[in-house]
Amino acid sequence: MTPHATVVESLRQEGYRLTPQRMMILDIINDSVSHMSAEEIHQKVRERYPFVNISTVYRTLNLLKRLRLISETDLGEGYVRYELLERERHHHLVCRRCGESFALEHDFLKPLQLRLLKKYGFAADLDHFAIFGLCQRCRSGEGTAAAGKEGQHGAD
Amino acid sequence: MTPHATVVESLRQEGYRLTPQRMMILDIINDSVSHMSAEEIHQKVRERYPFVNISTVYRTLNLLKRLRLISETDLGEGYVRYELLERERHHHLVCRRCGESFALEHDFLKPLQLRLLKKYGFAADLDHFAIFGLCQRCRSGEGTAAAGKEGQHGAD
DNA sequence: ATGCATGCAAATTGTTTGCACTTCA
DNA sequence: TGAAGTGCAAACAATTTGCATGCAT
Numbered sequence: 270m271t272p273h274a275t276v277v278e279s280l281r282q283e284g285y286r287l288t289p290q291r292m293m294i295l296d297i298i299n300d301s302v303s304h305m306s307a308e309e310i311h312q313k314v315r316e317r318y319p320f321v322n323i324s325t326v327y328r329t330l331n332l333l334k335r336l337r338l339i340s341e342t343d344l345g346e347g348y349v350r351y352e353l354l355e356r357e358r359h360h361h362l363v364c365r366r367c368g369e370s371f372a373l374e375h376d377f378l379k380p381l382q383l384r385l386l387k388k389y390g391f392a393a394d395l396d397h398f399a400i401f402g403l404c405q406r407c408r409s410g411e412g413t414a415a416a417g418k419e420g421q422h423g424a425d
Numbered sequence: 426m427t428p429h430a431t432v433v434e435s436l437r438q439e440g441y442r443l444t445p446q447r448m449m450i451l452d453i454i455n456d457s458v459s460h461m462s463a464e465e466i467h468q469k470v471r472e473r474y475p476f477v478n479i480s481t482v483y484r485t486l487n488l489l490k491r492l493r494l495i496s497e498t499d500l501g502e503g504y505v506r507y508e509l510l511e512r513e514r515h516h517h518l519v520c521r522r523c524g525e526s527f528a529l530e531h532d533f534l535k536p537l538q539l540r541l542l543k544k545y546g547f548a549a550d551l552d553h554f555a556i557f558g559l560c561q562r563c564r565s566g567e568g569t570a571a572a573g574k575e576g577q578h579g580a581d
Numbered sequence: 582a583t584g585c586a587t588g589c590a591a592a593t594t595g596t597t598t599g600c601a602c603t604t605c606a
Numbered sequence: 607t608g609a610a611g612t613g614c615a616a617a618c619a620a621t622t623t624g625c626a627t628g629c630a631t
Contacts, residue, residue: 286630288586307620322588327621343499348620362547371545381537389527390561391518405546442605444611463595478613483596504595 275355276338283336290314290321294329304342304350304397340397344370354396361397364404371404431511432494439492446470446477450485460498460506460553496552500526510552517553520560527560 276295280287297313298305305313311326330351333339342350344363358375378395385391432451436443453469454461461469467482486507489495498506500519514531534551541547 284585286585288630290587320588324589324622325587328586331622362541362545362549364547365550371547373541377540378537381534384533385518385529385556385558389518390564391520391527391556391558392564393518393556393558394521395556395558400541400547400549400551402541402547402549402551408546408548440610442610444605446612476613479595480597480614481612484611487597 276333276353279336279338285332289318290325291329291332293317293321294326295333298333298339298351298353301352304340304352306346306348306350308348310351337394340394342397342399344399345401352397358396360395361399362404363399363401364407365401366403366407369404369406373398373400432489432509435492435494441488445474446481447485447488449473449477450482451489454489454495454507454509457508460496460508462502462504462506464504466507493550496550498553498555500555501557508553514552516551517555518560519555519557520563521557522559522563525560525562529554529556 276299277287280291285291293314294310297310301313307323307326307330310330311321311323314321314326330339330341334341334351338354339351340354342352342361344350344361360373360375360378362371362373363369364371375395378398382393382395385393432455433443436447441447449470450466453466457469463479463482463486466486467477467479470477470482486495486497490497490507494510495507496510498508498517500506500517516529516531516534518527518529519525520527531551534554538549538551541549
């Protein structure tokens with residue numbers, strides 16, 4: 270599948286070249302069901318064409334990020350995940366105890382976004398947020414305490 | 426100034442030792458006006474007692490974080506900042522273009538926190554959030570584009 | 582042709598860890 | 607006295623960068 274036309278056009282319009290590497294990386298991100306890490310993207314790209322360097326992946330990711338074509342999300346895993354911004358907005362509730370991650374509809378954050386815009390004229394990038402806390406199960410004491418990461422991490 | 430009694434007691438009650446290093450680190454965090462990086466804390470501590478190692482700082486910070494006595498905030502600077510959780514909650518709006526940071530009262534996030542609790546039973550750690558976006562000035566085109574960090578970064 | 586893009590390897594950097602020594606409870 | 611805490615240095619791992627080469631426009 271080819272990257273959605275808008276992404277490609279965004280690149281061209283800004284004067285960036287559409288190299289095979291960038292195409293492949295875009296393809297991968299576009300095809301993926303969920304958000305991927307740089308390493309995962311690199312692996313996938315190499316399955317098709319083994320000579321793409323990880324630094325190229327990072328450089329492309331940074332470019333797309335700067336152009337706001339992809340979002341960057343820190344789920345507290347020690348690396349960040351990327352995803353096309355075209356996708357339907359969604360967010361995550363991440364339990365700091367058991368590590369479980371729950372989806373959160375974007376509508377949940379819309380009021381906040383709107384208030385920030387109205388009161389401060391601040392256009393928040395609430396594209397793909399991660400909110401840390403304690404899930405219901407862990408709160409009620411029966412937490413599995415599996416892969417719990419401590420602390421409050423970033424939303425992208 | 427001595428760390429607030431509650432913090433000290435929290436430590437003791439959990440069975441942790443109250444070593445001079447931990448005291449000093451707590452003092453520093455407590456005295457500081459704003460949130461500090463691990464490196465800054467280390468520097469300050471060394472002004473008083475030059476033999477405290479950076480790894481001890483990190484270990485102490487992680488301990489306090491685990492006990493939820495301090496918050497960890499990622500302002501997109503490449504390192505995280507720490508702060509006593511006793512403090513009055515506040516958050517940040519960080520402009521991705523000019524890098525400027527604006528304070529945001531906690532009341533702004535309370536509705537979200539409440540809704541997450543009610544609907545999902547999820548107790549969000551909305552202690553010290555950072556929300557990235559475009560500030561009013563930059564939106565109106567007169568952005569200074571000073572230290573702009575690209576991408577969407579985490580709240581702590 | 583010419584400057585943007587890539588590959589490669591080395592560097593960076595915040596943070597963590599292993600281990601021996603120390604010290605508090 | 608014995609586990610918890612510390613110092614030190616080395617390890618880590620994700621990401622970035624310098625530079626020579628290559629390719630798109």
